[in-house]
Amino acid sequence: MQVLTIEDLRAFLVAEFSQVADEFDLLRLTPDGIEVKLNVGDRHLRPGGTVSGPTMFSLADVAIYLAILARIGPVALAVTTSASIDFLRKPAAGVDLVATARILKLGRVLAVGDVLIYSEGGTDPVARASMTYSIPPGR
Secondary structure (H helix, E strand, O other), X not given: XXXXXXXXXXXXXXXXXXOOHHHEEEEEEEOOEEEEEEOOOHHHEOOOXXXXXXXXXXXXXXXXXXXXXXXXXXXXXXXXEEEEEEEOOOOOOOOOEEEEEEEEEEOOOEEEEEEEEEEOOOOOOOEEEEXXXXXOOOO
16 A cells, blocks of 8 residues: 655655755656666766665665655654665666665564665666565554
8 A cells, every 4th residue: 555655755855864865766656666766976886887885785775665655654763674685796887776676564563675776777686685674663
């Protein structure tokens, strides 16, 4: 069940995370998740010109967070409790990244999801993440 729209999620990002809100484009909500694009810039690159691991982790974390909020509402204090990421291949140089996040389980206090990250236009994922979020009581 969707509670927030793409526009609601964008407004939430601007209000609560203004320091990074302009780095992400929310592409579409899906029946079980969301697609989020990271606008890759020089600040996201490591030596050799590839996107850094922490940048890809950030994209995965933001995507799952927004997928959860789309279903439970604007709960700013939902937090990551567990995360695992596999870096599968080097992202394409000079290309934005797109994360496809999917909620696997949305419970009363925990949400579990996975994320596949692609170089925009690519067909093979560059990273895969699994994340669990704690949802505060009283949402």
